[in-house]
Amino acid sequence: MALISNTYGKGRVRVMRIKKDGPVQEVRELNVKAMLTGGFAAAFTDHDNSAVISTDTVKNVVNIVARENLGLDTEAFGKVLAARFLDRYPQVESVRIELHEVKWVRMSIGGKPHPHSFVLDNNGQPFVIITASRAAMEVVSGITGFTFMKSTESGWDQYYKDEYTTIAETRDRMCATAMDARWRWSREPEDFATANAKILSTMLEVFATTYSESVQDSLYRMGTAALAAVPEIEDISLACPNKHYLLINLQPFGLTNENAVFLPTDEPHGQIECTIGRW
Template sequence: MALIRNSYGKGRVRIMRVKRDSARHEVRELTVEVLLTGAFDGSYTEGDNRSVIATDSIKNIVNFLARDHVGAENEVFAGILARHFLDRYAHVSGVSVTASETKWSRIVIEGAPHDHAFVLDGNGRPTVKLTATREGTTLSSGVSGFTFLKTTQSAWEDYWFDEATTLKPTPDRLFATAMDASWLWSGVPGSYESANQAVLDAALKVFATTFSPGVQNTLYLMGEAVLAAVPDIREISIACPNKHYLPIDLSPFGRAFDGQVFTPTDEPHGQITCTIGRG
């Protein structure tokens, strides 16, 4: 039987590039697939792997080239990846690079785009819940999956340490979350749409402009700001997963970690919840 064609490589290589050579950070989050063609027939037909570049090595190449070209546009970065494989490996005849971007937009605070706080494009799903009896109704509005991040001004230190603790403290980390929140109405605002937007604006202003010693404190401060901004709300409940962006160890490749290249992870994640009311 003839081997008609073949290719192989690494898919779903998730990479967050943070360009932070000034106070104004740039972020590009990509999901990358790299597929190679070339002199690999023997690995299929004979089990001879001597020409095969391990898919883990392909992932490593994506990671360290992301560090070397942290500010490159996506199209340029795809070209850099392809050229690396063609230049480095004579037996590679073709490279297919597919990269899809998770888009982030700057959070706008008082009319100005923030330097290091971002919100996911096409973000969140508004929710409403109404419960009615003959005695009355309760109404809450909310949002699910409302996703935002900041690249600095967040820490995690001075937590409980015992024999189960392996996480290392950090004074500066990337903070990202996908918030589910609901707020219970005690009055009727002039416009629910405007009031709901005021909720998000107040929460995001706190997130972007306040140093975070931990997700717990940030949620509480966001809730306080919402209640101060919208008097018709009785209480707000917030649930935020701590969406982890893990620093990539590039020391085996002679590159330092400078807060520029991360691996996005979906699970497991920390889950932090609280409800803040008027007391």
Template sequence: MTLLSSTYGKGRVRVMRVAGEGEGEGAWREVRELDVRAMLTGDIDRAFTRADNSTTVSTDTIKNVVNVVARENLDAGAERFCRAVAERLLASYAGMATATVSARETRWNRLAVDGKPHPHAFTRDGNGFGTAEVVMDRSGGRVSSGVSDFTFLKATESGWAGYVKDPYTTIPETHDRIAATAMEATWRWERDPADFAAANARVLDTMLAVFAETYSHSVQDSLYRMAKAALDAVPELDTVSLACPNKHYLPVNLAPFGLSADNRVFTATDEPHGQIECTVGR
């Protein structure tokens, strides 16, 4: 039997790059999130046919190359980033003949608050969908509106500190992290607004402005204040219920390569995630 072709590499290398200058409330950030696949061909056949790994580069090493190139190319678009990774792989490993690097980009649109672009808050392109529900019996009915899978993030001005610490605790405190979530939200109407569409837009805009414009001590802290602001802004509301997974972007450890991640390069994780839920009423 003959090995007709062979390739290998690393898939689903999810990397978030954060570019920009300044610190604190007005810090300007650009975010680029890619799902990268890097595949190699070359002098690798013996790993398949002879159980000989002596010419094979670890796929974990390929992942590390992607992250190092990410730190060195914070602003590069997807095409230039893929080219930079491919060039680095071929320059680093003489036994490789080709490097095929592809990427899918999660597009983030800069959030506008009061018509002005926010410096470090974003919503996902093609974001979520609206929901409505009516529960009715012979005595009357209740109407709820909401959004599902509405995804947004802020690239700074968020922290997690002062929590319970015991022998099971491993996560370190931080005062500067990415806060991101895909929100399931419903708000129940005490009475009908004059215009459901306009009122729903006001609820969402109000909550996003609170998220973007204020420091987040936790997702819990932000959700309560977002819901409270929505109730204050729209008097026809009775309750606001929010369920938000804490979508984690974890800083990549680049110290082994002589680089500091410096809250600029992150890996995205979906599971496990924090699940934060609350209902706020009058």
């Protein structure tokens, strides 16, 4: 039998970096997965570990690079980490680094940012994926589970109908989602953190300020606006479950319900996905 492909590495390497600049400190917490591909087939097929870098060593490299690069944003840190494996180990042909960020937001005390106290931001988890060889390096940024909604200015009508269709048309419904989004960089922006924030804020502005004919309609216009706002990204992929809010029937109680009281449910949910690019 043939070994078709192989890779290995270390997952869930958790590391917190603290950059101290006088009394003001910056915290960056990451969960890192580093996977190596290269001259390791013999370990699978011939009981030969001579070329294999211990996964404990992979973990140590993550920690060492973290110590040497306390202030780098996630994308830049991932690029340095990938380069370290390629530069240090000739048997490594390519590396895939996945970095998931735990978001800490600086506290505001008395109306002023506190220098070293933070609260956890649970809305979405930023991530970065670095895929690197000695010939090329690709950087993808994104966020998972980023949740937002609007209570009106959304509709669903004029869709295809047959004998299996039961949902009623509406021009006024709630629209909510927990978005997974990723964007591929064609070149490095001046500042990754600023560019990432601009991508999200641009998409949210489109969502909030324009009528949504469907989730599909909103996603396309959100992605198009993000590409226009940040020229350094090549394309953007969006995946959005439609978190449903079902109008509760209050007629048995002699009450009306003009889009005021709903049953939140996310199972089953619609799943809408698309990629928008420049070509």
